[in-house]
Structures are given as C-alpha cells and as structure tokens.
Amino acid sequence: MKVTDKDVAYVADLANLELTEEERACMLRDLNSILEYVARLSELDTDKVAPMAQVSDRYGKDKSDDEALQGSNRFAYAIREDIEHGLRPSLPHDVAVKNAPDTDGTFFEVPKVIER
Amino acid sequence: MPASTQLPALTIDDIRHAIAERQTSATALAHDFYTRIGKEDPEIGAFLTLCEDRALAQAARIDALAAAGKPLPPLAGVPIGIKDVMVTSGVRTTAGSKILDNFIPPYDCTAVARLEAAGAVILGKLNCDEFAMGSSTENSAYYPVHNPRDKSRVPGGSSGGSAAAVAAEMAVATLGSDTGGSIRQPASFCGVVGLKPTYGRVSRYGLIAFASSLDHIGPFAKTVKEVALLLRTIAGRDPMDSTSAEVPVPDYVAELETPVKGLKVGVAKEYFGAGLNPEVRAAVEAAIQKLAELGCEIVPVSLPHTEYAIPTYYIVATAEASANLARFDGVRYGFRVKAGTLSEMYKLTRDRGFGMEVKRRIMLGTYALSAGYYDAYYLKAQKVRTLLTRDFDEAFKKVDVIAAPTSPTPAFKLGEKVDDPLAMYLADIYTVTANLAGIPGISIPCGENHQKLPIGLQLFARHFDEATLLRVAHAYEQTAGYNHALLSGR
Numbered sequence: 288m289k290v291t292d293k294d295v296a297y298v299a300d301l302a303n304l305e306l307t308e309e310e311r312a313c314m315l316r317d318l319n320s321i322l323e324y325v326a327r328l329s330e331l332d333t334d335k336v337a338p339m340a341q342v343s344d345r346y347g348k349d350k351s352d353d354e355a356l357q358g359s360n361r362f363a364y365a366i367r368e369d370i371e372h373g374l375r376p377s378l379p380h381d382v383a384v385k386n387a388p389d390t391d392g393t394f395f396e397v398p399k400v401i402e403r
Numbered sequence: 404m405p406a407s408t409q410l411p412a413l414t415i416d417d418i419r420h421a422i423a424e425r426q427t428s429a430t431a432l433a434h435d436f437y438t439r440i441g442k443e444d445p446e447i448g449a450f451l452t453l454c455e456d457r458a459l460a461q462a463a464r465i466d467a468l469a470a471a472g473k474p475l476p477p478l479a480g481v482p483i484g485i486k487d488v489m490v491t492s493g494v495r496t497t498a499g500s501k502i503l504d505n506f507i508p509p510y511d512c513t514a515v516a517r518l519e520a521a522g523a524v525i526l527g528k529l530n531c532d533e534f535a536m537g538s539s540t541e542n543s544a545y546y547p548v549h550n551p552r553d554k555s556r557v558p559g560g561s562s563g564g565s566a567a568a569v570a571a572e573m574a575v576a577t578l579g580s581d582t583g584g585s586i587r588q589p590a591s592f593c594g595v596v597g598l599k600p601t602y603g604r605v606s607r608y609g610l611i612a613f614a615s616s617l618d619h620i621g622p623f624a625k626t627v628k629e630v631a632l633l634l635r636t637i638a639g640r641d642p643m644d645s646t647s648a649e650v651p652v653p654d655y656v657a658e659l660e661t662p663v664k665g666l667k668v669g670v671a672k673e674y675f676g677a678g679l680n681p682e683v684r685a686a687v688e689a690a691i692q693k694l695a696e697l698g699c700e701i702v703p704v705s706l707p708h709t710e711y712a713i714p715t716y717y718i719v720a721t722a723e724a725s726a727n728l729a730r731f732d733g734v735r736y737g738f739r740v741k742a743g744t745l746s747e748m749y750k751l752t753r754d755r756g757f758g759m760e761v762k763r764r765i766m767l768g769t770y771a772l773s774a775g776y777y778d779a780y781y782l783k784a785q786k787v788r789t790l791l792t793r794d795f796d797e798a799f800k801k802v803d804v805i806a807a808p809t810s811p812t813p814a815f816k817l818g819e820k821v822d823d824p825l826a827m828y829l830a831d832i833y834t835v836t837a838n839l840a841g842i843p844g845i846s847i848p849c850g851e852n853h854q855k856l857p858i859g860l861q862l863f864a865r866h867f868d869e870a871t872l873l874r875v876a877h878a879y880e881q882t883a884g885y886n887h888a889l890l891s892g893r
Contacts, residue, residue, distance in 0.1 A: 290770070297773075298766055298770045298773060301769050302765050303729075303746075303749040303750050304750060304754055304757075304762055304765065305747075305750035306762070307754070310754075310759070313759070313763075314762075314763065314766050317763055318763075318766060318770065320824075320825055321717065321824065321828075324714055325714040325717065325718060325780065325784075326714075328711060328718075328784065331708075331711065331786075331790065333787060333790070336786040336787075336790060337786070337789055338782055338785035338786050338789065339786075339789040339792060341646075342602040342603070342792075342840070342866075378509055385507070385509065386505075386507060386509075386735065386736035387735055388734075388737070388739035389739065397734055397745050398742060398743060398745050398747075399745075
C-alpha cells in the first residue's frame with residue numbers, strides 16, 4: 288500500500304491541516320518510509336489474537352484467557368456511583384474563557400459558520 | 404569544585420535535614436537554585452518558564468514551619484522542575500509548542516499538586532519535544548536542550564529538560580512524562596535515574612495528552628532512593644483520573660533495604676542483538692554480573708516479539724495522538740490564525756501552530772485510522788500489542804525483574820538524526836515495549852563510554868511491582884558505586 292499525493296491531501300483534510308507544497312512532499316516521503324517499516328507487522332498471524340486497547344484491561348484478569356478481557360466488566364473498577372449532591376464545581380465562566388483568543392466574555396468567538 | 408556547586412549537589416534528605424536544623428532555609432535554597440539556573444541554563448536550555456513568585460511563596464511556608472519548630476513534610480524545601488506538558492495553575496504551560504505559547508492553565512496537574520502538598524518548591528517548567536513527540540528534545544518549538552555531560556550532544560527526549568536539569572544540578576528532582584521511553588532514555592543519556600511507573604500508578608490528571616493508553620508521569624533524581632520517595636508522593640488513586648488504579652501505595656523507601664538475594668533477573672537476548680553499541684553492551688553485561696554477585700539468579704528469558712515493538716508503537720501512539728491533538732484548533736485557548744471561514748481558521752492555526760514532527764504524527768495516525776486502513780494498521784497494531792504484552796506475562800512467570808540496556812547508544816550529536824524520522828524512532832527500541840505492556844521500567848547509570856558519555860541500565864518489573872524494581876536498582880547503585888557524583892567527577 289503506497290501513499291499517494293491524493294492520500295496526503297485527503298488525510299491532511301481529515302486532520303484539519305493546511306499543509307504547504309513543501310510539507311506535502313515531505314509527508315509523502317516520510318509516510319511511505321514509516322509505513323514500509325510498519326509493514327513487517329503483517330509477518331505475524333494475529334487472526335486469533337484479541338486486540339488490546341488499554342493496559343488496564345489486563346489488571347487482575349486471567350492473562351492466559353483473552354476472552355476474559357472483553358466486555359464492559361473490564362472497566363468496572365473505573366465506574367463510580369451517580370452523584371446527585373456534592374458535585375465538584377466547574378471552572379467559573381470568566382476563568383474558562385480567559386485563554387480564548389477571541390471572546391465576548393460569554394462565548395468563544397469564531398468566524399461565521401453558517402452562510403445566509 | 405567551586406563552593407557554589409556544593410549546595411545544589413544535595414539530596415532530598417540532606418535538604419530536609421538542613422532546613423529542619425536551620426542550617427539553611429527553603430528561601431535561601433530557592434534563591435541559590437535560581438542563581439545557578441541563571442548561570443548554567445543559557446548553555447543548556449532546560450527551562451522554558453520560571454515561576455519565582457510561586458516558588459518563593461512555597462519556600463516561605465516551609466520556612467515558617469521550620470521557624471515554629473513544626474514537623475516538616477517529606478519534600479520540605481526541595482527545588483523541583485516540572486516538564487512543560489503538566490499544567491500548572493497560573494504558570495504558562497506550552498507543551499513545547501507554539502500553539503500553546505500563551506496558555507496559562509486554570510488548574511494544577513495532580514502530580515504537581517501532590518509534590519507541593521509534600522513541601523516541594525516548584526522552580527519552573529522544563530523544555531521538551533513538542534507535545535512530548537521526540538527522542539532528542541530537538542523538536543521543542545523554543546530551543547533545543549544541550550546534554551550537560553557534553554553540550555554538543557542531545558539530552559535524549561522527550562523529557563530532555565527534566566533529565567538535563569537534574570544532571571546539571573539546576574533542580575534536585577524533576578517530573579517527566581514517558582509515552583515510549585521519554586523518561587528512561589534521557590535519564591540514560593544524562594546519567595541520572597528516571598522511572599516510568601506502572602500504567603495507572605500515577606494520576607495523569609493535568610498531563611497534556613499525547614497517547615492516552617501509553618502516557619505515564621514519573622520522576623527523575625540523582626539516586627534511586629530519591630526516586631522512590633518521589634514515587635511514594637505522587638502515586639495512588641485520583642478521582643480526577645479514571646485510569647488511575649485502586650492499588651495501595653507501599654512505602655517504597657522503607658522497602659529499599661530488603662536484600663535482593665534470591666531474586667530472579669531475566670535477560671532477554673532480543674535486547675542484545677544487532678544495533679546495540681558494543682560499549683553499551685559491555686556496561687550492561689557488567690551490571691548484570693554485579694546483580695549476580697549480589698545473589699540474584701540470572702535467568703535467560705525470551706521476548707520474541709520485540710522486533711515488532713517500534714512499528715506497533717508508532718501506529719498506536721500516532722493514532723491516539725491524532726485524536727488527542729484535535730482539540731488544538733484555536734477556539735478555546737492558545738494560538739489562532741485569523742481567517743475568513745472556520746475551516747480555514749482551523750487548518751491555518753494547526754499548520755502554523757504545530758511543528759513538523761507533530762504534523763507528521765497526526766498525519767500518520769489519521770491515515771492509520773482512516774476508512775480502508777483501520778484494520779491493516781490500527782487493529783493489527785492492537786493485536787500485536789497483545790502479543791508483546793504476553794511476552795512479558797510469560798517472562799514474569801519465571802523472573803522478578805528483567806535487565807536490559809535503556810538505549811542502544813549513548814547520547815548522539817545534536818542534528819545527527821533530525822532529518823530521518825525513522826532513525827530517531829529507533830532510538831526508542833528498548834523502551835517502547837514497557838509502555839505497550841504498561842509495566843514499570845527504570846533507567847539507572849551503569850557506566851560510561853570512552854568519551855565519558857553515560858550509559859543506562861534498564862530494569863522492568865511486573866505491573867505495580869515498583870517496590871522490587873526500586874530495590875534491585877538501589878542494591879545495584881550501592882554496589883556499583885556508579886552514580887551521579889562519580890559521573891560529575893566529584
């Protein structure tokens with residue numbers, strides 16, 4: 288699978304990156320060189336191997352049995368009771384907008400999104 | 404040595420004792436360190452931002468405790484630096500990027516808050532590769548860091564500022580972050596101790612995310628004992644980070660003196676193959692011999708998927724990064740390029756705000772996650788991650804720790820690898836596996852090459868078994884007589 292100019296333009300668009308001509312050429316070269324190196328992963332037969340998204344999937348589990356790692360139970364340790372009272376306060380409004388490049392004090396301001 | 408370098412050479416225990424005995428004050432010490440930073444750092448570049456007001460206010464609190472004869476907290480008056488990927492309330496935090504050049508966070512990272520609660524004095528924020536993406540600190544959008552042992556060389560990365568600040572004695576200890584080796588590799592290059600704890604051991608609340616399933620916070624110091632004390636301070640469940648584990652924190656310092664005799668140390672041939680510098684090999688093999696002399700049993704183990712670790716890592720890490728870095732869009736904080744439309748604003752802000760390596764990784768990660776390539780790259784890498792983790796599961800059925808080099812070479816020259824991303828990625832070949840598996844790893848000095856460049860010994864242990872990891876590292880450090888003081892020529 289060789290990355291083309293068209294792929295670079297498509298992926299840059301997905302990633303919201305406006306690349307210069309020079310950067311596009313550089314990306315084309317580097318992505319191909321890195322993906323060529325990555326291709327060695329296909330040497331491994333992984334048909335029967337479960338994917339691993341999180342290390343914490345494995346804590347306290349029978350590590351020889353990957354089926355035991357599936358499902359929402361693996362995240363049970365991270366789930367807390369619903370809280371109705373005593374919630375932690377959010378950031379005050381003025382603090383939350385303080386770092387904004389453009390704000391009217393209430394909202395973050397951006398160029399108009401919807402054209403008439 | 405000139406008198407001015409004597410005080411900063413102190414350890415955490417020395418400082419606490421000296422303040423308690425009123426031989427010095429936290430305030431005087433903070434001033435001494437700022438003087439030293441002013442003198443040394445122009446040639447090293449470890450700090451990006453200093454926070455003198457915050458440091459001196461904390462020092463005054465410690466001095467008031469000492470004056471009142473009250474008990475001092477464990478890190479009382481200890482001058483500490485923080486990698487600039489951890490947010491600090493009211494103190495500029497850049498992640499080494501222009502896109503956050505003017506960002507003043509409204510809250511503190513949990514690890515930083517815990518250090519301060521234990522009495523530490525935060526001196527400032529430390530230089531790093533942009534968003535922690537790099538192995539040499541040359542990807543900082545501000546300036547590169549020079550290795551204090553040889554200023555023509557890199558300090559390693561991405562926590563290069565954190566390692567260099569400890570090595571140059573501009574801070575007694577520092578925090579770094581490690582996503583693929585970013586604590587251990589610079590510790591090795593600069594001749595200091597650096598620990599990446601178990602995934603979930605230390606809260607990441609307030610760590611600017613690079614790759615969430617691989618990111619860790621950990622300490623740097625001159626000795627294993629100090630690293631143990633820092634870990635004890637920052638470790639433990641934090642309700643603000645749901646990935647922080649409900650696992651009790653042992654007293655790592657108290658356990659250091661438990662003898663290591665009878666422990667099994669694994670040695671994997673996959674970590675001693677082609678590409679390993681002969682002087683690094685000799686130093687690490689000599690260190691393993693020392694462990695045998697201490698009564699450890701050396702056991703050959705196999706980690707057969709090691710050669711697939713770098714490609715797996717660079718798919719998983721970049722995929723996660725492409726999602727995490729989507730938030731930097733010029734809307735809520737940071738740098739913005741003004742443009743006529745929202746879409747143009749996003750694209751121009753991100754193009755001008757991010758450096759080349761960050762854009763390269765966002766592109767690679769977006770590509771690996773895009774329709775048609777997800778199964779071939781991202782899903783494949785997640786499956787190989789399972790295989791790499793099983794390698795460690797099998798090995799740790801036979802041994803208590805695994806010994807390996809931290810990096811295949813000592814520190815390389817500034818500029819040597821900047822034009823070849825793949826060559827730079829291979830600098831992490833012995834460190835990324837611990838991030839993929841989530842096991843703890845430490846790098847401690849174990850020798851120097853013929854150019855007096857430090858070499859690091861890396862040790863791994865089972866999940867949440869930092870106590871054994873630190874014990875073995877401490878025992879080695881005591882016998883080896885090979886530590887920061889010797890590297891500095893004291």
